[in-house]
Structure formats: C-alpha cells, structure tokens
Amino acid sequence: MTPLPESESALLAALYARISDDKMGQEAGVKRQLADGRGIAQRLGLPEPREFVDNDISATNAKHRPEYENLLAAIAAGLIRIVIIYHLSRLWRNRKERAAGIEFFKKYGVRLIMVKGPEIDFATAYGRAMAGLLGEFDSMEVEVKSERQVSEMEQAVRDGRPPTGRRAFGYARTGGELVAEEAEVVAEAYRLLLTGASLSSIAKWLNEAGWRTTTGGAWGHNSVRSVLMNERNAGLREYHGDLYGGSWPPIVAEETWRAAHAILTDAGRRTNKVGSSRKWLLTNLAHCGVCAAQDIESVMLCTYRDDARRVYRCKRSPGHLTRNAAPVDELVARVVVERLSRPDAADLLVNEDAPDLAALRGEAMTLRARQEDIAAAFGDGEMTRVQFRTANERVAARLAEVEAAMGDVQRVPVLADLVKADDVSAVWDGLMLDRQRAVVDVLMTVTILPAGPGRRVFDPASVKIDWR
C-alpha cells in the first residue's frame, strides 16, 4: 500500500470497528480490528483516526448501530473523508445496507481502506463495483452458513433426535434420557393440571417439595406453564409449525400433553373459570339467580361485607343479590361429597362420548406420515405448488380435528381420586381449592337464589343445584 498524497492525508480519517456474535470464532475481536486499523493509519501517515465502535449481536438482523450512524453524520458534515475498517463485512451487514452505503460513500467521495482487502475509492465506478462484488461474497458466506445450519436442524428433526440447547426439566442434558425423579414430578404436574389445579398451585407444590427449575430458580406460574406446554414431554418435536415423532422416551402420552395444551391455551374455556387461582369455592362459578330469572347469565363474586362476613354477590349488578357465602360453600361441599360417596359414583367416570383413543393415535400417526410424503413428493418435483398446498391443507385440517379430539378425552380424571376413595369427605377436604372448584364445575351448575324476605336461617332450597 502506497502512502497517500499530502493533500489527502490532511483530511480526517475514521476508524470503524464492530463486534458481533461469532459462534464460529472466526472474526477478529474489536481490539484487533482497532489495533490493525491504527497501524495502517500510521503507515500511511494519516492523522490519528477518530474511532467509531459498535457492538451488536448478529450480522444479519436489522439492529440499530448508533456509531455507524455517527460515522455517516460525520462524513455528511465533511469531517471524514477516509474510513479505515478491518474487513468489508464489519461495515455492512447485508445487501440493503451495502447498497445504501455505497451510494452514500459515492456522494461524499469517501475512500475506504481495509486491513483485509483492497483500498476502494468510492468516487470511481471501479471502486464502487469492487465494493459491491466483495460485499456479495460476504453475503454468500453468511447465507451458506445459515443454509447449512437449517439443513442440519431439519436432518436432526427427521432423525428424531432430541432438541439441543437448554436442559429441559425431566430430561438429561443430552435430551435423550430421562432424569427419573424429575420425570415423575412432571407426570404428576400434568395430573394435577388435568384434575383442576392452577399453575400457581402447581408451582407452590413444586417449591414446597424443594424442586428448582433447570436454571436453579424457584417455580412460578410461567415456568410451570412452559414445562407443561413442552411437546418434548410427549416425545414430539416441533419444526416450522409441524410436529415430528422423536426417538427419546416420553414422560406422558400424547393425549395427556394435548389435554394440558388445550387447557393452557384455551382462555375462554376452563382456564377462565377454574385455572386461575381463586380464593373461594364458588367465585365466578355460581350463577346469579336474579339474573337467571331474567334469562341473563351472570356469575357471583365473593367479597367481605364486614370483617366477619363473607358474601357472594352478583358480578353484573352487585346490589341485587347478596348472600352469606359460608353456608352456601358448606352446602355445595356436602352435596358433592354425598354424590361421590354413592355406590353408583363410579358411573361418573364412564364418559360415553369419549372417542377411541387408540384409533385417534393411529390416525394422527398416519396423517403425519402422509404430510411428510406430500412434502417429499413436492420436493422431488412430482407435484405442483397448487397440488401440494391443496393436499397438505386437507391433511392438516383432519389432523387438527384428530388432535383436538385427543385433548378432549381427559375430562374425567377430575373426579377419579374422589370416586375411588374410601373416605370421600377426607379426600375432598384435602384437595387444593382449585381442584375442588374443578370438581364442582364438572359435576354441577350452582345457582344462588334470593333468600326471601325476613329470613334469618339459611334455607338449602335457596341454592339450586343442577347436575350436569
């Protein structure tokens, strides 16, 4: 490299460096970029360059680069005519930035000097073409690398290998083997959820038993949710929106995971009434009898009328129906225990509408295999894009139906513990409140009626119970 003529060396130079997330460990650190850049400035007899350093994570996303923008502003202000960089890829991260950058450098006649690469004068057509070509090679390198990563990932999914990355609770770091004690805990957490426990109460249960998340933290609503939502527990792996079967041991059956998934994602259904942590048995569960008489649906909230007295009152119109809560709760609990103690209680566990689980599982497997066949046929050029889309949509629609049906099968376990117990009353008393609420919700509709004028004694007939 020849020293610059006197007139140009008098102009101010800038040194731009950028550090990015470099998983391959191939790029020079900022210190090296700066040291080599200063060396070049010195050899060329340039004044000490003004330094601009950006720190960003990835070369391909559109993150803000404040120092790069400061550099452009300094160029536009006529303060900088020479820019020194380590490599062209430090300056522009993608085609769009490069195209804009080349135009900008042309406008201000910037000269670019690279530690790794030729010197480029943007005032000349040759220089600009050179910058464009060198940049294209940078882009190609980035794209080839990401293509390779995508195809490795796809291969891993097709081979049924477990996902890598952070350890999942219940599985060893390799992802292929269970951690037996944790897996049992995960299975129990699913059981609790499906029998009406809220995420918060499951978190509490885990914390009290001394369990910690895989990052060592205490359990909370969100961490429990993310464990239960993880399809890995059912031996499945998601890739681009599709599920693939894995070769690792599942913790729960697919239908259990689906049922949990349905509860955790369907805000309108059970979760609203039962899933969230409530303090009282019938809050948001019991209906208002005054509203019901006018064909309006409204539920009851629970509040304290004074320090001692807890009351249920209509959510829609708080004034028109207020009832002491404790006797209502006691009555409902007594009726539940009585119903579940009867000899025919076991009949409640028979769900005649339940679909045949084995058949559903088989159909889901067949449909997923069919999806893969369709994708392969399209990939091999055996079908057009339109044919592919039509065939794929048909299979996907049926698969969604089958998957939803699998999730519905698990409605009954809410009652199982109670029905099978010798002492139903004791088991009921020992249940977490949200599980008690789930039992009430599965068994009956409770409507609270007005007590009638002048009544001092609680009248059981003022609570209407309709069996489901």
Ligand SMILES: [Zn+2]
């Ligand atoms: Zn009402």
